[in-house]
Amino acid sequence: MQDVRKPMGVNWIGLGTIVRREVSRMMRVPIQAFIAPWISALLFIFIFGFVVGGRITTIGGVRYLEFVLPGILMMNIVNAAFLQSSSAIYFSRFIKFVEEILVSPLSYWEMIAGSLSVVVLRASVTGVGILIMGLFFGATHVQSLPLFLFWVVSVSAVFGLLGIIVGLWSKSFEQLNMPVVFFLTPLSMVGGVFNTVAMLPSWLRWLAWSNPFFYFINGIRGAMIGVDETPPGLGAGLTLLLVAVLSVTVWRMYAKGYGLRE
């Protein structure tokens, strides 16, 4: 018989079970989770490498495809992370099986860490797949693997946490898609995927500097091909700050039961 007075330590098995369950859910839709972003990246490589790239000599001192690919990779990481966490939490609320977690002896940190682990896993598999394709077609290289991994993990954590917030807030599938349509896609498109800041009119450059995607894209571009338009450390610091702020926000939402408890 278990000692009921003994405080629980970290529930590693519980945390691992959240990961197992989410991986199982993710593997039910492998085309949506992995094949779609890989095909989309392949098409980008074809278009920017052979169609558009043939007409543009260099940008930022590198081939156009080399310049664009890190941004495409980052856009796919952002989408994978956000969709994984927002759909997982919303689906579990919609069907009500989130109650399985609520009645279990899991701390809020364990619940969040379990969900985020799968987010990072999905985003990493997506990102590494695109990287391998880029390497195969000679479209990129990796200047710094630790930095590459830092950007993949930290940015997927940011958007995984944002996805949890949106998943808890949404009351319909329409609301769940709103942030993708109105924020993620537009901000990533104007975040320096296809152009350098120098190519923008001077009165519009503030828009790039104030767009967080600009730092994420430049960060991973620096890690991959060594081209980074942001001051050293600024992007990494901003990203870590976002992870910290969003983690506390999500923890508070869980602790208050926002969107979870009646």
Added chain:
Amino acid sequence: MPTPALKITNLRKVYRRGNVAVDDLSLTIQEGDFFGFLGPNGAGKSTTIHCVTGIAEPTSGTIEIFGLDAVKNYREARRLVGLCTQEFNVDPFATGRQIVDWMGGYFGMRAAERKARIDYLMERFELGPHEKKSFRELSGGLKRRVILARALVNDPKLLILDEPTAGVDVELRRILWRYLQEINSDGRTILLTSHYLEEVERLCRDVAIVNKGKIVRQGTKDEIAGAPGGLEEAYLAVTGAQAEHVAGQ
């Protein structure tokens, strides 16, 4: 004085739109009891259970499970509880075995321990031939069995059953009754809500009747059901259903 399995003191639950679901409800269930929690639809039974298990947030009042505060020490308290929900709140694409296995995992059970326990429950509830089917492919009765197995996977000291036999066939009802009597005689505490009064009369030792969020009658089953008309008459009298029934005739 032994520590009660469940002690609810002045529980109040007001939903966001101002609906008072539970109002100043106090209840004590001793360890080893088989407790019937009765009341009409919307009386506050499920809300009370949800507050005990963490699905709902109490507005005020305290809940202790084996002396552990269900809000402050929620992790330790929840280790001791198994909940069989009224609704099928599961991932419908998962198999019955996965659903039970994941629940065991959330409770920190090791793989070998889970396997042994799940094998036992699958056999006990005759789920073996269906364990690899997705939940949505199962019949209503089989779905109910999966929900029951999920509630029992951690071998809880306090088992809470929210209308576990609603809509199930006689066979499952008898399997379940036998099993509940068996684990209760082993010392497990059971809180049962049901609309089947004969089920409560057959199984429970103590009974509370709740109406409009308040306990309106509480005592041993023998006290309440012993009066002329039995449990049904007592239930109708305290819930006001009798007056309405008579007036409608």
